[in-house]
Amino acid sequence: MMPGIFTQQQQSPNLGEANMAHLMALSQQGNPTLSHGALIEQATSQAAMQEMAQNQNIEVPKVNFYPSRHPDPRKARKQDIKQAYRLLRPTKRHFLNPWRLFFQRKYRYAKDTGTCVVDGCDCAELIKIENLYAKICDEDTGKSLWEMYWQNPITEEPEAFVARENVTSGRKLRGTYCPEHLHLYHLLVKWEKEQEKMDEANPRRLRDRVKQGVSMVTVPVASVVKKDPTPPMLEKYEPFFAQLQKDANKTDGITIIHHANQLTGLNDVTMVVFDLRIFQHELEMSNTPTAAFQALMEQQMNANTQLQQPSPGDE
Ligand SMILES: [Zn+2]
Structure with a gap:
């Protein structure tokens, strides 16, 4: 008082x-x-x-x-x-x-x-x-x-x-x-x-x-109510998906497709697509030398053949 x-x-x-x-x-x-x-x-x-x-x-x-x-x-x-x-x-x-x-x-x-x-x-x-x-x-x-x-x-x-x-x-x-x-x-x-x-x-x-330990982060009510819908059995795939996500940024050969449910907004279907054709194409492209390098290689090849050509005459 x-x-x-x-x-x-x-x-x-x-x-x-x-x-x-x-x-x-x-x-x-x-x-x-x-x-x-x-x-x-x-x-x-x-x-x-x-x-x-x-x-x-x-x-x-x-x-x-x-x-x-x-x-x-x-x-x-x-x-x-x-x-x-x-x-x-x-x-x-x-x-x-x-x-x-x-x-x-x-x-x-x-x-x-x-x-x-x-x-x-x-x-x-x-x-x-x-x-x-x-x-x-x-x-x-x-x-x-x-x-x-x-x-x-x-x-x-x-x-x-x-x-x-x-x-x-x-x-x-x-x-x-x-x-x-x-x-x-x-x-x-x-x-x-x-x-x-x-x-x-x-x-x-x-x-x-x-x-006092009061969290100052405002949490929207909807996200509090909605629990993580991932079943526990699927938890072990988390690192796998993390790796996929990482690699998908590097190559077009990996695509992760989510099909969200229009009513609930949850991901009902998740599909991972590995496209071998794209992998091969990308691999080919990375192995293919640039135009300048190709010209250099050609010169080298020609030089070699010129060097090799006189040798038959020596015989
Ligand atoms: Zn009164």
């Missing part, structure tokens, strides 16, 4: 109570992805939830998210992410609680998808009074939480957002997030994306990963 966050939270307990100048100042420091607009949204939702709680007598606990003011924007974002995770984790029952002990019901508010898993706020009831989800929008896309998380993307029917055991991963629970928690969840997802982008661009991080 970060002691820094703790003390900050105690100093400034709630964004809903912060004024505009304060929010503006906060947006200028720390996490660069947490902009002024996002802060206002978070503050407004915090304030709106409180107001509704007072007016409607619905129990709405405060979400105490308070942005990190770390001077290093990367560290600030990291702290914000950590804090968001801590605030969004579903509330567990005490480990001695009989529900948890005997019925494996670890989470306190995992009874239906209309209830916030963190604070047990009755979101279904909340929507009936005022749909705060529709009022909180992403400042970049302009889409509301309602559109992004509470609608079936195909049918566009309202459908509760389902919270997960480890916030962004893990088993799905029977529970959701109230507008305030959902907004924080939305910000968390955005920060994590941003963080991922930064990590990938950071060469030092790359080196760390190589040190």
Whole structure:
């Protein structure tokens, strides 16, 4: 746990109570992805939830998210992410609680998808009074939480957002997030994306990963799935084929023909052609002297015959 966050939270307990100048100042420091607009949204939702709680007598606990003011924007974002995770984790029952002990019901508010898993706020009831989800929008896309998380993307029917055991991963629970928690969840997802982008661009991080033995070679999925189709029995021919491949570069007498299957793309038939005629022709060509050499040979032959010719006269 970060002691820094703790003390900050105690100093400034709630964004809903912060004024505009304060929010503006906060947006200028720390996490660069947490902009002024996002802060206002978070503050407004915090304030709106409180107001509704007072007016409607619905129990709405405060979400105490308070942005990190770390001077290093990367560290600030990291702290914000950590804090968001801590605030969004579903509330567990005490480990001695009989529900948890005997019925494996670890989470306190995992009874239906209309209830916030963190604070047990009755979101279904909340929507009936005022749909705060529709009022909180992403400042970049302009889409509301309602559109992004509470609608079936195909049918566009309202459908509760389902919270997960480890916030962004893990088993799905029977529970959701109230507008305030959902907004924080939305910000968390955005920060994590941003963080991922930064990590990938950071060469030092790359080196760390190589040190950890993580292969940085991107392997296309298809080649991972497809195993080497060569049957083990044929493995002993590998050197033979290597030799063939080498010699095929030197002579036209060796041809390796692959017949690929059009459907699978695999080599179904491999044929090796040794063409004796080409071998012989190539051999002949290499033995045949060049024209200049032939002329020289001819001269030599003539000289020999001239030398030999007088000899009969000597007899
Ligand atoms: Zn909540």
